[in-house]
Amino acid sequence: MKNYRSYIFILTVSTILLGSCKKFLDLKPIDSPTEDNFYVDEKGLQGGLTAAYDALQDNGLYGNVLLSLTEIRSDNMEDNDQGASGGVRYQIESFAERPDNTLVTECWLAHFKAIYRANVVLSRAPAIQMDSTRKKQIIGEASFLRALNYFNATRLWGKLPLITTPQASTEARNNTRADTAAIYAQIITDLTLAVNNLPTTWPDAQRGRATSFAARGLLAKVLLYQKTWDQVVSTIQPLITAINAGTVVGLVPQPTTFPNAMKTSRDVLFSARFLSGGIGESANQNNRFRNVGGNNAVIMPPSLFEANDNRRALVAPTSAGGERPGKYNGTQVNNEVSMDIPIVRCAEAMLIYAEALNELGYPNTAAFTALNAVRTNAGITTLTSAQLPDQASFRNAVYKERRLELALELDRWFDIVRTGQMPVIFPLVNGFRRYYPVPQTEIQNITNQSGWQNEGY
Numbered sequence: 001m002k003n004y005r006s007y008i009f010i011l012t013v014s015t016i017l018l019g020s021c022k023k024f025l026d027l028k029p030i031d032s033p034t035e036d037n038f039y040v041d042e043k044g045l046q047g048g049l050t051a052a053y054d055a056l057q058d059n060g061l062y063g064n065v066l067l068s069l070t071e072i073r074s075d076n077m078e079d080n081d082q083g084a085s086g087g088v089r090y091q092i093e094s095f096a097e098r099p100d101n102t103l104v105t106e107c108w109l110a111h112f113k114a115i116y117r118a119n120v121v122l123s124r125a126p127a128i129q130m131d132s133t134r135k136k137q138i139i140g141e142a143s144f145l146r147a148l149n150y151f152n153a154t155r156l157w158g159k160l161p162l163i164t165t166p167q168a169s170t171e172a173r174n175n176t177r178a179d180t181a182a183i184y185a186q187i188i189t190d191l192t193l194a195v196n197n198l199p200t201t202w203p204d205a206q207r208g209r210a211t212s213f214a215a216r217g218l219l220a221k222v223l224l225y226q227k228t229w230d231q232v233v234s235t236i237q238p239l240i241t242a243i244n245a246g247t248v249v250g251l252v253p254q255p256t257t258f259p260n261a262m263k264t265s266r267d268v269l270f271s272a273r274f275l276s277g278g279i280g281e282s283a284n285q286n287n288r289f290r291n292v293g294g295n296n297a298v299i300m301p302p303s304l305f306e307a308n309d310n311r312r313a314l315v316a317p318t319s320a321g322g323e324r325p326g327k328y329n330g331t332q333v334n335n336e337v338s339m340d341i342p343i344v345r346c347a348e349a350m351l352i353y354a355e356a357l358n359e360l361g362y363p364n365t366a367a368f369t370a371l372n373a374v375r376t377n378a379g380i381t382t383l384t385s386a387q388l389p390d391q392a393s394f395r396n397a398v399y400k401e402r403r404l405e406l407a408l409e410l411d412r413w414f415d416i417v418r419t420g421q422m423p424v425i426f427p428l429v430n431g432f433r434r435y436y437p438v439p440q441t442e443i444q445n446i447t448n449q450s451g452w453q454n455e456g457y
Contacts, residue, residue: 060110
């Protein structure tokens with residue numbers, strides 16, 4: 001690396017008089033990229049987009065911590081090791097986390113790092129000269145990623161600072177928390193743009209990028225949280241049609257998809273992707289629910305699954321020592337795994353469709369068809385109106401099917417809160433625990449700290 005020294009000359013009256021032109025020293029670094037000299041062309045913009053995707057691998061997100069804040073928090077798993085990592089994971093398990101919990105803090109920071117990276121791409125893209133179609137796709141992908149991270153974050157913390165442009169630290173100190181309604185409005189705007197800008201598929205070499213199908217599935221899920229049932233149905237209907245056609249996307253039995261075929265399964269519309277090989281693109285095997293049956297235990301009783309359910313073995317320990325559940329017991333290289341974490345799947349889209357149709361009115365033939373398509377894919381018998389004679393029983397059947405189909409896929413805790421089951425499943429837990437505390441270190445960085453902490457903490 002060459003060293004460069006800059007010399008500043010003091011201009012005297014005599015030097016000014018000697019020439020009519022002034023030459024100013026350019027102090028911009030030329031040996032390393034900055035935001036000013038990197039995001040100037042398509043190559044730089046694509047690099048920024050790659051960084052936005054890469055953020056999903058962060059240890060605070062799908063690399064590790066998000067698994068704890070969603071699955072260990074729920075009734076799917078438990079962590080009985082009170083001393084591990086200073087007890088911070090056990091605090092999550094026992095609803096005893098505080099604003100200084102390091103896992104909660106790490107997860108918050110990782111979300112906003114991911115949002116920042118998406119914001120950089122979205123702020124720079126308009127000014128870059130490039131093919132207009134490709135530019136729209138990049139904007140669509142970045143919008144999808146920003147929406148995904150805000151969706152997860154608002155489900156974890158509720159009110160959030162709504163940041164849609166890159167911020168300097170001085171600017172960030174003046175942030176306030178926006179209401180969840182404003183957060184969801186921005187998520188819906190971003191995902192609608194993604195649906196309209198993205199292709200339904202990518203070439204095999206680019207598989208893993210967000211698609212319009214993935215954006216449509218996630219948007220329908222967001223609308224499910226808003227209980228705008230008619231919008232859920234109209235949004236997801238084109239995806240359901242494609243799933244039923246089965247040519248580009250479609251239902252695939254879980255034992256075929258998990259653990260090693262997620263990258264190619266037609267069922268997986270979008271996932272946080274990992275590679276093995278020691279180049280920082282993989283996940284430590286311990287971060288995929290290792291030691292189930294030991295310190296961590298899958299507590300979903302076998303009785304939840306019907307006898308012939310092909311999903312049953314995927315949530316059980318796969319060795320006598322209880323290494324990990326079958327869903328994530330994939331190929332290991334040098335203590336690393338390349339298994340993805342699924343985020344949007346066709347099977348969930350069918351369940352979203354069934355739930356929304358049922359809420360619009362019972363009975364509904366299409367709702368039964370969608371629910372039973374998932375059950376048939378799992379190798380179990382279909383349900384009839386004799387078994388589910390009213391809207392409430394159908395609703396509960398969908399909730400149960402979501403738990404079985406999406407087991408260990410980071411959705412159970414969110415479903416417990418969304419469907420109002422928290423007081424029933426955790427009757428001794430205070431209701432304010434539906435949200436996590438805002439990290440105290442982050443509040444201390446805010447100029448006006450009033451109203452920043454969640455109720456109860």
